[in-house]
Structure formats: structure tokens, C-alpha cells
Amino acid sequence: MTPNPYQAPLTDSLAAQQSPPPSHFIPGRLKFKGQVTPQHHRDAVIKAGIRTEYRNTTRVMLVLAGLFALLSGVLVLVTGNLDATHLLRTLLATAVLLVGVGLFCRHQRWLIGTRVPSFQLALGPIHGWIDRDGLWLETEQSQAYWPLSNLVSCAATHDLWVLSFGKEQTFWQTLPIDAFADPASARSVAADLQQAFPPQLPQLLDERKRTPPETVCLFSMPGDAIEFEGNFYEDCARGTRLLKATKQAVVRTWVALAVLLASLLLSIFVLTGFRTLYVALAALWIAILVSSILVRVWRARRAAKQKGRMIAWYSKGWLDDQGYCAMTSLGQTRATWQFFDHVEITEDSIGLYPHENDVACCLVSREQFANTDDWNRATELVRGKFVA
Numbered sequence: 138m139t140p141n142p143y144q145a146p147l148t149d150s151l152a153a154q155q156s157p158p159p160s161h162f163i164p165g166r167l168k169f170k171g172q173v174t175p176q177h178h179r180d181a182v183i184k185a186g187i188r189t190e191y192r193n194t195t196r197v198m199l200v201l202a203g204l205f206a207l208l209s210g211v212l213v214l215v216t217g218n219l220d221a222t223h224l225l226r227t228l229l230a231t232a233v234l235l236v237g238v239g240l241f242c243r244h245q246r247w248l249i250g251t252r253v254p255s256f257q258l259a260l261g262p263i264h265g266w267i268d269r270d271g272l273w274l275e276t277e278q279s280q281a282y283w284p285l286s287n288l289v290s291c292a293a294t295h296d297l298w299v300l301s302f303g304k305e306q307t308f309w310q311t312l313p314i315d316a317f318a319d320p321a322s323a324r325s326v327a328a329d330l331q332q333a334f335p336p337q338l339p340q341l342l343d344e345r346k347r348t349p350p351e352t353v354c355l356f357s358m359p360g361d362a363i364e365f366e367g368n369f370y371e372d373c374a375r376g377t378r379l380l381k382a383t384k385q386a387v388v389r390t391w392v393a394l395a396v397l398l399a400s401l402l403l404s405i406f407v408l409t410g411f412r413t414l415y416v417a418l419a420a421l422w423i424a425i426l427v428s429s430i431l432v433r434v435w436r437a438r439r440a441a442k443q444k445g446r447m448i449a450w451y452s453k454g455w456l457d458d459q460g461y462c463a464m465t466s467l468g469q470t471r472a473t474w475q476f477f478d479h480v481e482i483t484e485d486s487i488g489l490y491p492h493e494n495d496v497a498c499c500l501v502s503r504e505q506f507a508n509t510d511d512w513n514r515a516t517e518l519v520r521g522k523f524v525a
Contacts, residue, residue, distance in 0.1 A: 156333045159288045160269035167323050170264035171316025178254035181299040181311045185292035188306060189336045191249040198238045206231050209408055230408035237400025244393035252386065256497035257308060263316070271468075272300060274310060278476035282355055283310070283468035287345070290337045293327035301336075302467050304343035341437045343467070346450040350464045356471045359457050363515045365505035366453035370446045373485040373502035378495035386496075398423050452505070456515050461489060461499060472499075474522045482516050489519075 182188045209227045258279070265274040271284040283302045290306070292299040301309040317323035347368070358364075374380045402423070406416045441448050454463035460473040472491075477499075481488040489499040506512040 159285045159330060159334065162326055162329045162333065163267065163269045163285070164322070164326070166266050166268040167326065168264075168266045168318045169312055169316040169323070170318075171313050172261065173259050173263050173311055173313065175255065175260065177297065177311045177313060178257040179250060180294070180297055181257075181292065181309060182250050182254055185294050185297050185299045187290065187292040187299045187301055187309050187336050188249050188253070189338055191245065194245050195242055198242050202231075202235055202238050205234050205404065226407055226410070230404040233400050233407065234404040237397040237404075241393050241397040244389065248386065248390065252496065253307065256492055256494070257311065258491055258497065259310065263312075267300075267312075272302075272310060276476075279470060279472040280356070281468060281470040284352065287467050288330075288334055291327065291330040291334045292336050293324070293331045295324065298323060298327040300330075304337075304340040304345070306337070306339040341434060342441050344441070345466050347441060347448050348466045349451050350453065350466045350469070352464075352469075354462075354464055355469060356462050358455055358462070359459070362455035362457040363511050363518065364453070364455045364507065365501050365511075365515070367502075367505040368443070368451050369449045369500060369502050369505065371449045372446060373504065374449070374488075374500060375485065376483045377486065377488050377498070377500070378481055378490075379488060379498040379500070382495040452501075454501075456487075456501070456518055458518075463499065463501075470499075477523075480519050480523045482519060487515060487519055 182191050186192055209231055258281075259274060259276055261276060263274060263276055265272070267273075267285070269285065271282055271286075273282050274280075283300075287302045288300060289304055290301045292301075296314050298312040298314060299309050300312070312323075314320050314324050314327070402416055402419055405419050406412075409416075438447060450465055452463050452465050454461070454469075456462075460471065460476065462471045463469065472489075477489045477491055478493050479490050481490065481498075485503050487501045489501075491497055491499070501515070503512050506515060
């Protein structure tokens with residue numbers, strides 16, 4: 138890498154606070170060949186902690202329940218009201234809150250510890266390498282590459298190395314340490330990268346995905362390829378099973394949050410002797426909290442809109458007799474038709490689903506094809522590959 142002559146020396150206080158690029162921590166090409174199981178992807182969350190909100194939410198909920206029980210006990214001691222009715226009301230209020238906390242934590246465990254890991258794409262035998270340029274990963278039916286400069290966060294244990302290249306952290310790459318030719322070196326590099334690029338809270342949107350990819354495609358396009366390129370707009374996913382599955386998860390999350398907040402209000406209502414003033418104050422605080430969340434979501438989505446339409450990502454690639462190839466600004470993937478379990482064709486898009494469920498999908502919109510003829514050829518090709 139050629140040094141920048143205008144860059145301040147590393148001894149400069151500002152530069153010293155900045156982390157070196159990911160390539161700084163890679164001594165050379167580290168090759169791997171092994172097996173990735175669903176348990177590896179679950180351990181990426183549960184043990185390695187690539188999704189920080191999994192552990193943080195549980196800690197917050199436990200602290201909330203503990204503080205509530207503590208304050209309830211202090212209130213009883215301060216008032217000196219130790220009659221059986223008051224004690225029973227205190228226990229009931231605490232139990233109500235614990236039920237809400239338990240249900241919310243259970244939902245979080247399902248969502249982040251089970252559902253999200255279940256649709257990670259790399260499963261079974263894998264091989265490839267990671268070097269200063271990027272991560273190359275092959276399965277039996279797919280090949281993918283991510284430039285290391287796009288790395289967002291890294292998590293590691295003695296047995297796992299997890300890398301996330303997207304700010305939403307919906308997908309990540311899980312590499313078993315024992316798959317590396319030199320496990321000791323891989324473990325050391327993973328630990329250094331985790332320190333420099335620790336797990337981050339996922340963001341609603343990754344603005345980098347809305348820019349056209351500038352890197353050279355690593356895959357050769359055959360002569361029979363049907364090309365596509367352009368923005369994929371969120372409304373192009375209307376009517377797809379992916380959108381339905383996503384909405385179901387969102388609804389479940391809001392229901393779990395509503396149950397938690399309702400249990401909090403009910404427990405306050407019981408604890409304060411059924412006085413509405415305290416409940417009203419708590420409800421006002423909850424309303425402000427929920428409103429702030431909705432405002433953040435609205436601002437993030439507004440920034441990603443173009444002419445009133447929400448841009449999900451910019452991609453380009455092709456469909457051909459062998460399979461599917463796509464590039465975004467974050468990376469590129471080549472997959473055979475056998476990589477996909479089922480497909481879906483709507484008026485606006487082609488959806489290629491790698492798993493039996495519908496929570497992960499490779500989408501190409503009608504607008505991304507040059508003309509109607511290319512769209513028709515593409516849909517005929519996909520239908521022909523997945524005849525019942």
C-alpha cells in the first residue's frame with residue numbers, strides 16, 4: 138500500500154486515536170477448509186456476540202427487573218407498611234413485570250439467537266481464504282467475495298471467527314477456527330481484528346449499499362447472460378413471501394415490546410395502590426420513548442428515498458444457464474441454480490430463495506433489466522430451471 142504523503146504521522150494525537158484499516162492486521166493469506174453448521178451461526182450470536190443487542194437487551198431487562206424489585210422493597214421499608222395486603226401487592230407487581238421481561242427476552246432469543254442465524258447462506262463444506270484484500274468463500278454451489286475494506290465488525294472466540302460486512306448485520310460470515318491451515322495465526326488475527334473492529338449495534342440501513350459497485354467483477358459473464366443493473370426499490374418487493382415473512386417478524390417484535398411495556402404499566406399500577414397518576418406519568422415516558430424510535434426510523438428511511446421511493450440497494454449482475462451472479466458495493470456472489478431451494482416471480486421482481494423458509498432471498502427487480510424482452514427472457518429462464 139502506497140503511503141499518503143499528506144497524511145499526518147502516526148504519532149499525531151488524532152491519527153493515534155484512529156484504528157488502522159483491517160488489512161493492517163492480516164499478515165498474509167490465511168487459507169481455510171472445513172465445515173459450517175447451523176450451530177456455528179447460532180454460536181456467532183450467543184457465544185461470539187456478533188449481534189451486541191442480544192446480550193445487551195438481556196442485561197437491560199435483568200437490571201430493569203432488579204431495580205424494580207429493589208425500589209419496591211425500599212418503598213415498603215420507607216412507608217413502614219408491612220401489612221399482608223401491601224406485601225401481596227408488591228409481590229404481585231414484581232411478578233407481573235417479571236412475566237413481561239421473560240416473554241420479551243424469550244422473543245429476543247428467538248429473533249436474534251435463532252431466526253437470524255437460520256438464514257445465513259454458507260452451510261456445509263466451505264473453503265477459501267482471507268488476506269489483506271478481502272474474504273473469498275466457496276461452498277459446493279456458490280462463490281462469494283467481500284473486500285476487507287468494507288468490514289464493519291468482527292467477533293471471535295477460541296473456536297469461531299465471525300466477520301460482518303453490512304451495517305444492518307443481517308448476514309455475517311462464520312469461519313470455524315479449526316478450518317484454518319494455521320489455527321493459531323487465525324485465532325490471533327481474529328482477536329486483533331475484534332479489538333479494532335468490535336461488534337456494533339445493527340443499523341436500520343447501510344447507506345453504502347445505495348452506491349453503484351466500482352470494483353471489477355471476479356466472475357466471467359457467459360454469452361447467454363441476461364444482464365440487470367440499477368436501484369432495487371423497496372416497493373418492488375411487494376407481494377413477495379420475503380416481505381410477508383419480514384413483516385411477521387416485525388409484528389412479533391412490536392407485540393413483544395407492547396407486552397413488556399404493558400406489564401411495566403400494570404406493575405406500577407398495582408404497586409402504587411391503583412393510582413392512575415403514576416401510571417399516566419409512566420405512560421407519558423413510554424410514549425416519548427416509542428416516538429423517538431419511530432422518528433429515527435422515519436429519518437433513516439427518508440434519507441434513502443429517491444423521488445418518493447425507498448432505495449433498498451444498488452446491484453448489477455446477470456442470470457444465465459448456470460445460475461445467478463450479483464454485485465453490490467459491499468461484495469459479489471456467484472451461485473448455481475442448485476443453490477436455491479425455490480423461486481418466486483411477481484409482476485415486479487424475481488426472488489431466489491436459498492432456504493426452505495422465506496426469510497432470506499436474492500431479489501432482482503423488473504426495472505433493473507434493460508427492457509421488457511430481457512425481463513421476459515429472465516422469467517422464462519427461471520421458470521425453466523424450477524419446473525415442478
